[in-house]
Amino acid sequence: MSASIEWSSAQVQDSIDALKHKPGALLPILHAIQQHIGYIPDGSVPIIAKSLNLSRAEIHGVISFYHHFRTTPPGHHVIQVCRAEACQAMGGRQLEAHIKDRLGINHHATTADGGISLEAVYCLGNCACAPNISVNERVHGRMNNTHFDALFEEISDALHTQTLEVK
Amino acid sequence: MMAVRVFVPCDTTALAMGADDVAQRLLNEAEQRGLAIELVRNGSRGACWLEPLVEVETPDGRQAYGPVSTEDIPSLLDQGLLEGKREHALALGNTEDIAWLANQQRFTFARAGITDPLSLSDYLAHDGFRGLERALTLDTQAIVDEVKASGLRGRGGAAFPTGIKWQTVLDAPAEQKYIVCNADEGDSGTFADRMVMECDPYMLIEGMVIAGLAVGATQGYIYVRSEYPLSCRMLDEAILRAEAAGYLGDNLRDSGRRFHLEVRMGAGAYICGEETSLLESLEGKRGLVRFKPPLPAIEGLFGKPTVVNNVLSLAAVPFILDKGGDAYAEVGLGRSRGTLVVQLAGNVKRGGLIELAFGTRLRQVMEDFGGGTHSGRPLRAVQVGGPLGAYLPESQWDLPLDYESFSGDSAVLGHGGIVMFDDSVDMAEQARFSMEFCKVESCGKCTPCRIGSTRGVEVVDRIRHNQNRDANLALLEELCETMVDGSLCAMGSMTPIPVQSALTHFPNDFLRTPDANAEGESS
Ligand SMILES: Cc1cc2nc3c(=O)[nH]c(=O)nc-3n(C[C@H](O)[C@H](O)[C@H](O)COP(=O)(O)O)c2cc1C
Ligand code: SF4
Ligand code: FES
Ligand code: FES
Numbered sequence: 001m002s003a004s005i006e007w008s009s010a011q012v013q014d015s016i017d018a019l020k021h022k023p024g025a026l027l028p029i030l031h032a033i034q035q036h037i038g039y040i041p042d043g044s045v046p047i048i049a050k051s052l053n054l055s056r057a058e059i060h061g062v063i064s065f066y067h068h069f070r071t072t073p074p075g076h077h078v079i080q081v082c083r084a085e086a087c088q089a090m091g092g093r094q095l096e097a098h099i100k101d102r103l104g105i106n107h108h109a110t111t112a113d114g115g116i117s118l119e120a121v122y123c124l125g126n127c128a129c130a131p132n133i134s135v136n137e138r139v140h141g142r143m144n145n146t147h148f149d150a151l152f153e154e155i156s157d158a159l160h161t162q163t164l165e166v167k
Numbered sequence: 168m169m170a171v172r173v174f175v176p177c178d179t180t181a182l183a184m185g186a187d188d189v190a191q192r193l194l195n196e197a198e199q200r201g202l203a204i205e206l207v208r209n210g211s212r213g214a215c216w217l218e219p220l221v222e223v224e225t226p227d228g229r230q231a232y233g234p235v236s237t238e239d240i241p242s243l244l245d246q247g248l249l250e251g252k253r254e255h256a257l258a259l260g261n262t263e264d265i266a267w268l269a270n271q272q273r274f275t276f277a278r279a280g281i282t283d284p285l286s287l288s289d290y291l292a293h294d295g296f297r298g299l300e301r302a303l304t305l306d307t308q309a310i311v312d313e314v315k316a317s318g319l320r321g322r323g324g325a326a327f328p329t330g331i332k333w334q335t336v337l338d339a340p341a342e343q344k345y346i347v348c349n350a351d352e353g354d355s356g357t358f359a360d361r362m363v364m365e366c367d368p369y370m371l372i373e374g375m376v377i378a379g380l381a382v383g384a385t386q387g388y389i390y391v392r393s394e395y396p397l398s399c400r401m402l403d404e405a406i407l408r409a410e411a412a413g414y415l416g417d418n419l420r421d422s423g424r425r426f427h428l429e430v431r432m433g434a435g436a437y438i439c440g441e442e443t444s445l446l447e448s449l450e451g452k453r454g455l456v457r458f459k460p461p462l463p464a465i466e467g468l469f470g471k472p473t474v475v476n477n478v479l480s481l482a483a484v485p486f487i488l489d490k491g492g493d494a495y496a497e498v499g500l501g502r503s504r505g506t507l508v509v510q511l512a513g514n515v516k517r518g519g520l521i522e523l524a525f526g527t528r529l530r531q532v533m534e535d536f537g538g539g540t541h542s543g544r545p546l547r548a549v550q551v552g553g554p555l556g557a558y559l560p561e562s563q564w565d566l567p568l569d570y571e572s573f574s575g576d577s578a579v580l581g582h583g584g585i586v587m588f589d590d591s592v593d594m595a596e597q598a599r600f601s602m603e604f605c606k607v608e609s610c611g612k613c614t615p616c617r618i619g620s621t622r623g624v625e626v627v628d629r630i631r632h633n634q635n636r637d638a639n640l641a642l643l644e645e646l647c648e649t650m651v652d653g654s655l656c657a658m659g660s661m662t663p664i665p666v667q668s669a670l671t672h673f674p675n676d677f678l679r680t681p682d683a684n685a686e687g688e689s690s
Contacts, residue, residue, distance in 0.1 A: 024431075027449075028431065028432075085356060085550055089592070090513065122607075127358060127510065138182070141180065141184050
């Protein structure tokens with residue numbers, strides 16, 4: 001989940017060239033770009049369009065249809081909170097409120113320091129051990145406020161160390 | 168000293184409950200103590216409430232301990248974990264004898280948790296690829312006939328007979344045909360598809376190869392939701408190994424027949440579980456639902472005849488080809504043959520994956536297996552069949568789990584998810600969520616679904632805040648009818664089911680104003 005905000009068109013072109021021979025290549029290509037860059041930069045759309053012989057509007061239409069694709073850089077860490085029924089039955093709504101409160105942001109937003117992005121998700125497939133969140137694609141079951149606060153500390157510490165290293 | 172084999176599962180649930188840390192601690196602690204262990208990362212047995220479930224191989228069979236946390240490791244080792252002793256408070260005895268597991272009837276999940284999911288030799292040692300070996304000796308019609316004889320009906324929700332679907336594709340003349348596995352598993356409360364992919368991926372591969380042989384398709388795709396990255400990685404690796412061993416590729420087991428398989432990742436859209444939306448997505452487009460006809464069996468992926476089946480439907484096929492369609496059909500109730508994989512979730516003490524012959528009563532599953540609610544409070548409502556399924560009050564808990572009993576009582580069995588709620592649930596809030604979910608996930612093609620769900624959220628809010636309550640209750644009913652009548656697919660036409668069941672069975676919840684803090688809000 002390392003989001004390098006820097007990207008080059010050569011990098012995008014490489015992702016495209018590795019996959020464009022596949023039937024229905026657009027989704028695999030978008031996944032590859034997001035995997036490498038952390039999001040799908042606006043500037044990559046004309047490159048994809050040209051390579052696949054599609055219009056830019058078509059590419060934008062596909063990107064916007066799917067919740068998974070981002071068009072802005074994510075934070076260093078991405079937290080997903082499950083909003084679906086099995087988690088609701090175990091206090092998921094209260095947990096969600098606590099997390100928003102703790103991070104001071106809503107869904108689809110990133111903390112001001114660029115550290116953490118928050119996303120809503122509908123089921124992480126761990127419904128017998130609800131409520132669930134995921135941190136950088138790793139699911140954490142039986143989540144509660146205290147447990148979340150500990151995780152949050154851990155993430156914040158890691159972020160702090162990273163910033164020091166960069167400086 | 169011989170190294171003792173110790174098993175620590177590696178599926179999403181076990182990992183979410185700390186299995187990696189447990190495994191690491193076990194290795195460290197054993198090394199410090201000079202104990203020789205061989206760590207196996209097996210799949211999960213599906214007893215989610217016992218995860219991480221650690222097992223030790225002994226001459227008397229595998230001994231189970233769970234749920235284990237890292238802090239338990241020293242005391243477990245002190246008290247004879249490696250000899251399989253039963254003194255520790257977490258000792259559960261012989262794994263096979265744990266009532267929760269022993270009382271199931273596992274056809275599809277017979278291997279899950281026993282084997283290392285990626286080990287081909289484990290798979291072969293536990294009946295793996297026997298169905299495929301037999302299919303390679305049969306002609307196409309004979310394979311389809313075997314599936315017909317099993318009575319297997321699609322496990323993705325619609326319960327359409329799988330053999331008849333395959334017959335349609337077999338009979339459709341075309342150069343190119345496809346097998347598409349629907350692994351979008353978007354329903355809350357379900358995780359059985361994920362468990363197939365993470366705990367026994369070769370079974371799914373085998374089922375898809377057999378489907379390919381049956382209908383004359385040479386290419387398959389598995390469309391996995393993006394929320395399941397581990398499933399994708401497990402499948403990718405399993406496919407590579409199966410190719411290397413000749414179970415996939417240009418010359419299947421030296422038969423001259425071919426079948427290729429590829430994993431494609433979805434992108435966070437519930438509607439892409441609907442089969443035609445899924446096909447659009449696979450083609451690289453927005454996941455807009457297609458009009459039917461034509462059926463995907465006639466004009467499916469890239470316009471070619473295509474079998475679209477749920478993971479569990481395809482995963483049942485190796486058993487059917489190996490043991491025979493009759494062996495599968497032998498159990499069940501009425502027209503629901505074979506086993507149903509229920510997934511017990513939400514507010515439940517002992518949740519997890521439970522495979523049983525069709526016909527068990529819902530209450531029995533929730534009480535005998537589930538042990539009641541996790542909170543210990545009274546059970547109040549149960550949503551069966553995912554976000555488009557009805558909320559059932561106690562009067563419906565004695566329904567037998569089979570397709571006809573459920574549909575005959577305005578209930579939905581769907582993909583087998585059972586989500587339990589205790590008496591703290593506010594059913595008006597649940598109804599609001601059903602509408603909100605439809606609003607977020609609608610593909611946008613039909614007005615009643617797209618606009619109706621948006622209006623639905625507003626109307627429920629007005630009801631809850633006592634603004635023209637009676638008029639808005641009537642409006643909600645009307646809105647539901649419009650969605651049922653005017654929607655192209657079940658997203659729009661079934662969203663009213665949970666809403667109306669909440670209204671019918673829990674009317675009082677709509678007559679009280681929610682407290683401001685507990686307000687549900689849109690994402
Ligand atoms: C809104 C909606 C969502 C669906 N989601 C899934 C899903 O996640 N997985 C699935 O197998 N089928 C899902 N289905 C059912 C599929 O359209 C289709 O019936 C199924 O994949 C066919 O396979 P089967 O015959 O093996 O069940 C969904 C249907 C609708 C209307
Ligand atoms: S009912 Fe909803 S999801 Fe289904 S086709 Fe219509 S708009 Fe799309
Ligand atoms: S609308 Fe995409 S996650 Fe909330
Ligand atoms: S509903 Fe939250 S993990 Fe399934």
